[in-house]
Amino acid sequence: MLTGKSIVIIGGDARHVEMMKHLIEKDATLYAVGYEELEEEIDGLYLTDVDHIPQEKVDAIILPITGLDKEGYAEAHFAETSPHITKDWLEGFRGDCILFTGIMTPYLKELLSFKERIIPLFNRDDVAIYNSIPTAEGTVMFAIQHTDFTIHNSNVTILGLGRVGKTLIHTFKGLGANVSVYSRHEDELARIFEYQASPIRDEELEDHLKDCDILINTIPALFVTPSLISSLPINSLIIDLASKPGGVDFRFAKKRGIKSILAPGLPGLVAPKTAGVILARVIHNIIMENQ
């Protein structure tokens, strides 16, 4: 429980709205800046602006997923203008106040006073693992929409056994696909076998893709090259999850006539509510631990 804790949310999107509800449920006192256009009424939420925050009482500040831009503005989906956050203002908080952001930005890096107490949530393994679940479901949605066959009994190849890759195995096996996974580590190949999927080594990959129906990339590097794409059947589908610029040579795929999709930001797209709860839960745990 967060009884007695005060939290300021500055800017944000649908995920932050869910976060607020969750944190209020945990009995925190919540101030929101940049929510003038929020239609929903949330009991116990103080809609306010930067000038009316009782800074010395605040235990944590939550910024948008995108943090603060070069000039200190916070993206706000529920306000006409982005709140502006100056370094001076931030100096006014207590020495143990925590600053949560989605990702680190240059502006945030310069906040010397907060240095040790800035937490870029998306860098954390637990957040990445929780987010891998809506990511996998978004991938399923695209796979169903963009193919004319069932996932059940189709051949799905996953590239990479990182945090998203592991979840994708469960999700696609759960739907009855024949799942194979490429990794470059012996221990990961063993784990893939244990998951009842087919492990694929470097030297086997090209040959293996000849029977692939759906290729899902999680490797954040230009891994799906023309030579790999050439191995794929014409009516297969490529879904690229890797962060921009992605890991697929889209130009070549198009030339080959193979449908390929870049699918960024799936958690926010298919499950903003769950994505908000995930963040709220992690924020809750961190505040509790820092007590």
Add this chain to the structure above:
Amino acid sequence: MLTGKSIVIIGGDARHVEMMKHLIEKDATLYAVGYEELEEEIDGLYLTDVDHIPQEKVDAIILPITGLDKEGYAEAHFAETSPHITKDWLEGFRGDCILFTGIMTPYLKELLSFKERIIPLFNRDDVAIYNSIPTAEGTVMFAIQHTDFTIHNSNVTILGLGRVGKTLIHTFKGLGANVSVYSRHEDELARIFEYQASPIRDEELEDHLKDCDILINTIPALFVTPSLISSLPINSLIIDLASKPGGVDFRFAKKRGIKSILAPGLPGLVAPKTAGVILARVIHNIIMENQ
């Protein structure tokens, strides 16, 4: 293998195109009527019309899913005009020729000569079970699209443990949902328990729905009444799979502010290719058995 067998396809949709490919692969000789606008070229397919069919050689005729209408017309997605099939013409086939249709129609019932040899494919349990797979995947797609939370860890209640209901359990459990299923038979409740889902009896249903996130109806009767709907949380989702007119009081759901979707024809929508292969496989088996 269907070597030496001749089959006529009259009208149909994307599923029939897939069927043709599959049957040609099995070495059947294939005549297609009502495909003048098919863009794809299929090797070994004879595009023709009713007057040029070598009737005495034909082992099987395949009609559209919707059969023949009152006047004997066959729906044809790939032709401007629907082919017209007269009873006289049908009399011209051999006494052991099989007539496949999706569903039975009054016009077909009157074809006394074919009586025992008309096979309404959608009446068959095997077809219904194979089709339950794309049906379940279509349901998943809608569930992901129309909610703002993940299926993983959400509470999904399925009404009915028929051919579709059984498949839905596997599909939604495979995605990590907490699945519960309503049935009115003791043996089915036992099977639900064995599937690691929660069995729900009549008297428990209303109370149980209080925590339901997604309600999926497969019961072909007005089962989801206002009193059941009133038990659901406001932000739950109802997906109705039952054939028209469906099993949900949509008017009341709307009034309550609960999102509800009628989702007919999912196999043709999300996986026409698989749906075509399913039918081709069953047709293949039946022709082989009737040899």
Add this chain to the structure above:
Amino acid sequence: MLTGKSIVIIGGDARHVEMMKHLIEKDATLYAVGYEELEEEIDGLYLTDVDHIPQEKVDAIILPITGLDKEGYAEAHFAETSPHITKDWLEGFRGDCILFTGIMTPYLKELLSFKERIIPLFNRDDVAIYNSIPTAEGTVMFAIQHTDFTIHNSNVTILGLGRVGKTLIHTFKGLGANVSVYSRHEDELARIFEYQASPIRDEELEDHLKDCDILINTIPALFVTPSLISSLPINSLIIDLASKPGGVDFRFAKKRGIKSILAPGLPGLVAPKTAGVILARVIHNIIMENQ
């Protein structure tokens, strides 16, 4: 709840002890005949004999799994002598009293007064399905004990998709086996496919067994003949679950050098407590319905 209900248990084994506890928990009044040697003390249980039962108050009688033998004796694992139950004595119960037995016996068939009210529990589908779970786990135990390889990634073939067969698929797939199932019905073959197992038809069976590591029979007929056994690899294992005399030609298997096990009565062997709870639950539901 069974408040106000009186039940007599006559003879039985470890399953009946568990049953008693469960029924007492549901607030029934319980009389036990043939339990003089029960060591455990069960709160609220009346240990008595046939002469001290208040017959007119009794709502249900529970016999051993084996019912009553030709002379009316009830097997009692916790007594030195089997209680003797005469037809005269049974006449003394109310006209709506229910008589539960595991299986029907000739002596029970002659009890004209009870005719409609004798319930052979093991004939019921729900009981068979619940019991299929400990049956499958017992099969797993034998499979692990009697092979020198893991079930994970081994080839397991199941004969028959009845009540036990369906559960075996879940259990062995859950452990990571490659499961294939033989059935003689098209709709069952479709369901096997949906379960993500490999359906096997008659004509494919022999050939298929060449790669089989574990063969599990549930077909209650001499199905595993010398010709099937000859197809199996020498170091495969046969587990026969079918009721006596079983469905395997054990003599021939031995001659071939293939290890084969007849494994009857698994629920009572590996999970008497669960088996007792299953029966108690079904008895409870029947008594409630007959109210």
Add this chain to the structure above:
Amino acid sequence: MLTGKSIVIIGGDARHVEMMKHLIEKDATLYAVGYEELEEEIDGLYLTDVDHIPQEKVDAIILPITGLDKEGYAEAHFAETSPHITKDWLEGFRGDCILFTGIMTPYLKELLSFKERIIPLFNRDDVAIYNSIPTAEGTVMFAIQHTDFTIHNSNVTILGLGRVGKTLIHTFKGLGANVSVYSRHEDELARIFEYQASPIRDEELEDHLKDCDILINTIPALFVTPSLISSLPINSLIIDLASKPGGVDFRFAKKRGIKSILAPGLPGLVAPKTAGVILARVIHNIIMENQ
């Protein structure tokens, strides 16, 4: 393929026999020392002694799981006397010859010439992960044998999410248990949730054990203390997988009347053949890479 490669196996057990078959299948030339009493005949295996090995041709040496003891003896299950391996003799091999052992021993540490080329297989993550599969199946076998209820629907708590812990989740969830897992890392708790099991934190563990039916320990430290054991129901079962001396206070468990089992060496016990194949596969890969 290992065509052209020569391998010497010195001592070992049933796993080594399986290894030999596998390596011969891959076309290696195989010399075995300490197999005089092997009954089975293996085609292509040279049974010999240390004095007749063409040392300069040898690419790899395989020792027993236990390596070499203080005096240089190799345990040999299929010989009356353990082969003796002197440092001098080992000096006679080529500079690129690899020495495989199960575990490192003081005697092996002193082999300066082999230093970089000694591979203690059981230290490797891939071997530990492959071995976790038979380990989990052995745990299942004990769980079925030593309880009177089914694993299906029982509450199973796993301590530790290491290489064995992860596999145990799949295995026990596959059998239908309600699985919960204790870990001390936030990212592992997230992964446990993704696996559809219940994550348990330090502060929740004691309370959680009140409903535990089977407790499985994988933590190699005295973790299952009297205070944890006191929280368990009397008829629960503890299975300790941690290496000697184990992680359970067995004396206290006994005093409480709770059945507890120390289950070491499960892969060799329940699946020596699979365990041998695992090692052969890893050895194969390492030899190939070192080419």
